[in-house]
Amino acid sequence: MIASVLKEILGLFVDDEVLALAVLAVVAIVGALAFSGMSKGVCGLVLVIALPLVLIISVLRTLRRNARQS
Amino acid sequence: MADWTTLISVVGASFLASFVEVVEAFTIVLAVGIIRGWRSAILGTVAALGVLALIVVTMGPLLLQVPLRLLQAIVGILLLLFGLRWLRKAILRAIGAIPPHDEEAAFESEMRELAGAGARNAARFDWIAGVAAFKAVLLEGVEVVFIVVAVGAARGLLWEASLGALAAAVLVLLIGLMVHKPLSQVPENTLKFAVGVVLSAFGLFWTGEGFGIEWPGADAAILAFAAMFLFVAGGLVTWVRSRRLEPA
Numbered sequence: 001m002i003a004s005v006l007k008e009i010l011g012l013f014v015d016d017e018v019l020a021l022a023v024l025a026v027v028a029i030v031g032a033l034a035f036s037g038m039s040k041g042v043c044g045l046v047l048v049i050a051l052p053l054v055l056i057i058s059v060l061r062t063l064r065r066n067a068r069q070s
Numbered sequence: 071m072a073d074w075t076t077l078i079s080v081v082g083a084s085f086l087a088s089f090v091e092v093v094e095a096f097t098i099v100l101a102v103g104i105i106r107g108w109r110s111a112i113l114g115t116v117a118a119l120g121v122l123a124l125i126v127v128t129m130g131p132l133l134l135q136v137p138l139r140l141l142q143a144i145v146g147i148l149l150l151l152f153g154l155r156w157l158r159k160a161i162l163r164a165i166g167a168i169p170p171h172d173e174e175a176a177f178e179s180e181m182r183e184l185a186g187a188g189a190r191n192a193a194r195f196d197w198i199a200g201v202a203a204f205k206a207v208l209l210e211g212v213e214v215v216f217i218v219v220a221v222g223a224a225r226g227l228l229w230e231a232s233l234g235a236l237a238a239a240v241l242v243l244l245i246g247l248m249v250h251k252p253l254s255q256v257p258e259n260t261l262k263f264a265v266g267v268v269l270s271a272f273g274l275f276w277t278g279e280g281f282g283i284e285w286p287g288a289d290a291a292i293l294a295f296a297a298m299f300l301f302v303a304g305g306l307v308t309w310v311r312s313r314r315l316e317p318a
Contacts, residue, residue, distance in 0.1 A: 008209045012216060013151035019158060023150050027277055031143075034281040044283040048295070051274055052302040055154055059161050059306055066167055 019058040026050040076289040079296075080227045083268045084234030087217040090261050091210040092242040094176070098206035100246065101180035106199030114203030122211040133223055142224045143280025149220050149273030157266030157303055163259045164307045170259050177251075214239075221269070224276050225289075267303060271295035 014020040026047065034043045103111035133141065162168045184202060214235050222231030274295045278285060285291035 004205070004209075009212060012213060013148060013155065015155045016158065019154060020151055023154060024147070027147055027150070030277075031281055034283070040281075040283045043281060044278050044285065047274055047278055047283075048298070051150065051154070051270070052298065055158060055161075055270075055299075055302065056306055058154075058158055059165075059310075062158075062162060063165070063167055063310065 016058055016062065018061065019054065022054040022058070023051065026054060073289060075293060076225055077227065077230060079268070079272070079289075079292050080221050080225065080231050081234040083221045083265065083272065084218055084231040085238045086261055087221075087265045087269065088214045088235035088238035089242060090258060090265060091213045091217075092239045093258065095206050095210035096242050096246050097177050098180050099203050100251070101177050101184060102199045102203045102206075105181050105184040106196050106202075110196040110199035111203045114200040114205075115207045117200070118204045118207035118211060121208055122215060125212070126215060129219075130228075133219065138224075139280055139282070141280075142276045145220050145224045146273050146275070146277030146280050148216070149269050150277060151273075152216070152220070153266050153269030153271075153273050155266075156262050157270055157299065160259055160263035160266050161303050161307055164263065165310045171262075217269075221272055224279075263303065267296050267299045270299045 030043050030047050030050075033046065034040065099111050099115055102114065136144070159168070163170050180202070184199065218228065218231045218235050222228040271292050275285060275289075275292045287294065
């Protein structure tokens, strides 16, 4: 029961591992830029552009994988 | 005092997301109640609500100890993971790449499973049924708790977010009591699409705030981010569908 609850909690955040890793990578890069003194405006712009891009790539990747399998 | 944009966004996001989760829990509890009896279904549900209350009471004060910037960054990142995951799934369902979640099918499957789980003794507590209801309410409830904390904590609107979730639970229960069957008419994918858009927008906003980014328009930027995610996700669905209609 506890294992399935923990698995379910992890599943809240991670479904497609590549999407989760890409989101974390974007956040890590923006965090590094922000703490290295880069303009906060640039950091915000990177977040605004990169996150939707990551979503698009993840969806297209899944569609391509489905197409290959069928 | 939070402005109306923030308040409506927080309560609305909490209500919509919780509505979807409560519908899923309700389907299983209903199946348990009909097949194995209401006593076990209700006891399992109450026990799960007790555990959830314990989680909230234990974790709540800990949240107050975390510095605001750090809390915003952590909540923002978790919301991004959670929101983008929902949005991705909703997009794939809208495109037809994965089948939609069917409450009726989930209900039938749970009924079959419970019916085949051995005979029940009406005089005793039915553990199989109680555990099934407990697990369903606990798992979906953990999601509701996360959503409430995530959308409410970073702006000090935990009570308001909780009220949104409570309103969703009451509404589902009222509708459920009236129709007495799974709420299969709820446009679940549309709701998940909307919730994915809103939670991703909150995630982007608070991750930025956690890193010290001052968004133009302050809290109103959440609406702009929601519009952006809606445009991207809606555009992607339309584009993929139109490509499928094109002759090869």
